[in-house]
């Protein structure tokens with residue numbers, strides 16, 4: 001079954017490619033494709049600048065024809081319920097309605113001859129009038145959208161984790177329920193940690209993702225609707241996202257360290273932390289690989305002594321680009337007056353921290369105070385490079 005992911009112009013390329021990588025990490029009959037070239041734009045008359053007056057409104061979804069009790073909040077401990085990203089209320093944000101969003105899916109479907117049994121899911125930064133994270137289209141349930149903004153307010157991890165999770169949720173929901181009517185009467189109004197929790201209180205999404213589970217009742221509904229291989233793949237992706245989220249939310253900061261694996265395509269993985277990939281740009285990787293090799297560390301002012309080695313690493317990583325231009329970039333990086341290396345080092349640090357949380361990350365990133373020798377403290381017994 002094919003799932004086509006498309007995005008609007010405001011969804012970052014990084015997030016979009018992370019989502020795709022997370023989904024494609026586990027192979028199976030569900031096939032995820034992304035179209036980053038066809039940007040879906042919202043015209044000025046297709047959204048309103050709508051005011052969000054307070055945090056309560058911001059954190060609540062509005063039921064589309066669903067009646068519910070407002071007592072469904074579960075109690076989180078104080079630390080967890082504190083908003084993670086601060087907003088100053090009131091503020092305005094682009095808001096559109098579901099019809100407009102699903103029209104975009106339909107136009108894309110027609111334009112690209114996508115059959116009616118393949119998903120078209122639009123990732124959009126524009127919020128929607130019901131303030132939902134994600135939904136399927138009532139009229140064409142193979143259409144869906146995911147609102148990609150504001151996740152940081154609810155969950156502290158890479159945005160791509162919950163977005164990828166929602167992609168799987170939409171696919172499963174499409175098949176669990178015969179139609180939208182059944183969906184809206186069958187979702188769990190009180191959150192129980194099932195993929196079908198309604199999350200009128202948007203914070204409840206955290207419970208859903210922490211369990212990454214499907215309750216027995218909902219599992220029964222999948223019987224015969226999807227193949228076992230499809231269900232297995234969906235569950236495996238959910239589980240891999242759950243593990244990755246736990247690491248990045250510091251829930252698992254006391255576990256043994258993971259190996260650090262560089263594969264033959266020079267990608268960096270932490271296989272024991274849910275096989276999460278640490279994404280770095282070629283120049284950042286060049287610096288990182290240099291420091292991996294030199295266990296005693298290198299002071300920034302001595303980087304210029306390693307220029308040749310860096311040229312070699314960089315050209316092995318990036319085949320595109322002019323040779324002289326690549327040399328210039330390395331020259332710039334080792335130039336102590338340029339601050340370029342320090343910037344790369346903080347980008348590398350941010351990459352690890354976002355993925356596995358600050359405590360675990362310290363073992364993997366390049367560290368050392370101003371003017372001191374910088375190094376990666378990781379015991380190199382844990383470092384493995386695959387060259388074949």
Ligand SMILES: [Zn+2]
Nearest residue numbers: 194196215218
């Ligand atoms: Zn359920």
